[in-house]
Amino acid sequence: MxxxxxxxxxxxxxxxxxxxxxxxxxxxxxxxxxxxxxxxxxxxxxxxxxxxxxxxxxxxxxxxxxNPISRPGGPQSLDLGQRVEVEHWKSATQLRVRYRGAGWDAELTSALSDNGAPPTELYIIGQRGNTLLVAPTPPAS
Structure with missing residues (x-):
């Protein structure tokens, strides 16, 4: 050979x-x-x-x-930036939201403005276990 x-x-x-x-x-x-x-x-x-x-x-x-080959730093969530509807507030930062037809526990990560009623819609900016991290404005892309 x-x-x-x-x-x-x-x-x-x-x-x-x-x-x-x-x-x-x-x-x-x-x-x-x-x-x-x-x-x-x-x-x-x-x-x-x-x-x-x-x-x-x-x-x-x-x-x-x-020249190392770069890879994403972990799984990227397709839920980031999606809008959720507030079902009810448990406390100043803990709430229940509706997303994809199901109820989710959520945590508010940034302070709300003092202009009266709390918002009825928030945006997903992260996730910790089964708890969605939400904010009044969508994350920067």
Whole structure:
């Protein structure tokens, strides 16, 4: 069996393993193995193949260390900014609201203005367990 076939199979195996892990370092190693396969296919010797693959892996690893792949910092709620209707106030900050056809416990996170009656509609700005965090104005997007 030719060297380039072994390199390409190794590269595909590493890229496939990357799909299970998700850190991108195995993908860099898979690309490096693919480069080793291209060098082997070009007819260069095994030391040159190994050197090309190693340099590609090292360069890719340094690149990943300098440019980390950013991911969202946790689950993003689709409820943020949605309007809720006040059913009744339990206290100055605790209330019961109606959202999606169901009653929810809610907590007011910011002070209301002193212009008379409390609002009948508030906006979701967060969630703590099963308690919605609400405010009189929608969150900034």
């Amino acid at each position: 030719d060297n380039y076939i072994i390199w390409f199979v190794l590269g595909l195996a590493l890229a496939g393993a990357e799909m299970l892990v998700g850190g991108f370092y195995l993908l860099v190693c898979g690309i490096a193995a693919g480069l080793g396969g291209l060098v082997a296919w070009a007819g260069l010797g095994f030391p040159i193949q190994l050197l090309a693959a190693a340099l590609c892996a090292i360069a890719g690893t340094f690149w990943l260390r300098r």
